[in-house]
Amino acid sequence: DAGITQSPRHKVTETGTPVTLRCHQTENHRYMYWYRQDPGHGLRLIHYSYGVKDTDKGEVSDGYSVSRSKTEDFLLTLESATSSQTSVYFCAISEDRDDGYTFGSGTRLTVV
Amino acid sequence: QKEVEQDPGPLSVPEGAIVSLNCTYSNSAFQYFMWYRQYSRKGPELLMYTYSSGNKEDGRFTAQVDKSSKYISLFIRDSQPSDSATYLCAPMDSSYKLIFGSGTRLLVRP
Numbered sequence: 001d002a003g004i005t006q007s008p009r010h011k012v013t014e015t016g017t018p019v020t021l022r023c024h025q026t027e028n029h030r031y032m033y034w035y036r037q038d039p040g041h042g043l044r045l046i047h048y049s050y051g052v053k054d055t056d057k058g059e060v061s062d063g064y065s066v067s068r069s070k071t072e073d074f075l076l077t078l079e080s081a082t083s084s085q086t087s088v089y090f091c092a093i094s095e096d097r098d099d100g101y102t103f104g105s106g107t108r109l110t111v112v
Numbered sequence: 113q114k115e116v117e118q119d120p121g122p123l124s125v126p127e128g129a130i131v132s133l134n135c136t137y138s139n140s141a142f143q144y145f146m147w148y149r150q151y152s153r154k155g156p157e158l159l160m161y162t163y164s165s166g167n168k169e170d171g172r173f174t175a176q177v178d179k180s181s182k183y184i185s186l187f188i189r190d191s192q193p194s195d196s197a198t199y200l201c202a203p204m205d206s207s208y209k210l211i212f213g214s215g216t217r218l219l220v221r222p
């Protein structure tokens with residue numbers, strides 16, 4: 001996906017361990033978002049950022065934290081991974097708040 | 113009740129058919145409406161973006177919004193096997209966050 005990269009693409013981790021997912025953009029967009037996608041629930045917003053060091057909670061933020069120290073990077077951390085956090089995680093960016101979002105390719109996370 | 117509802121499908125049609133994908137929502141404050149297409153194991157990609165009620169056409173795709181009935185539609189003309197994907201409707205709420213439906217899976221048979 002042009003301008004937005006997620007890493008890693010796949011990860012298997014053990015319950016109780018911390019995990020950090022990275023989203024990197026080259027578009028210089030102000031807004032960045034983390035979503036999770038689960039069967040039957042669709043895409044749900046975890047956290048979002050509206051600028052460097054400016055972040056806020058979304059619909060399903062419990063157990064997750066985020067940081068944005070540079071415009072291009074938005075990190076999602078699972079403080080202590082649980083099996084319920086097994087999911088596909090998508091990062092998205094937008095230039096303005098009422099623009100459509102551009103999504104990354106996703107990170108498939110399995111917590112065992 | 114979910115804020116945005118979509119029939120999960122799958123909707124199976126022959127190549128060349130006109131496809132109608134639909135979505136209902138409950139929040140009358142939604143002003144912007146988007147459709148995303150998602151291929152298997154890929155990220156969603158923006159297909160259509162409309163503001164308020166009315167129609168918007170882009171090639172084979174037409175998005176229609178009826179705010180009075182809180183109903184959103186996406187029409188695909190001359191459907192192709194490459195259109196086989198999951199289609200997500202996504203209204204934007206008053207705080208400018210996209211609220212996604214669970215998606216409708218479309219299969220276009222050659």
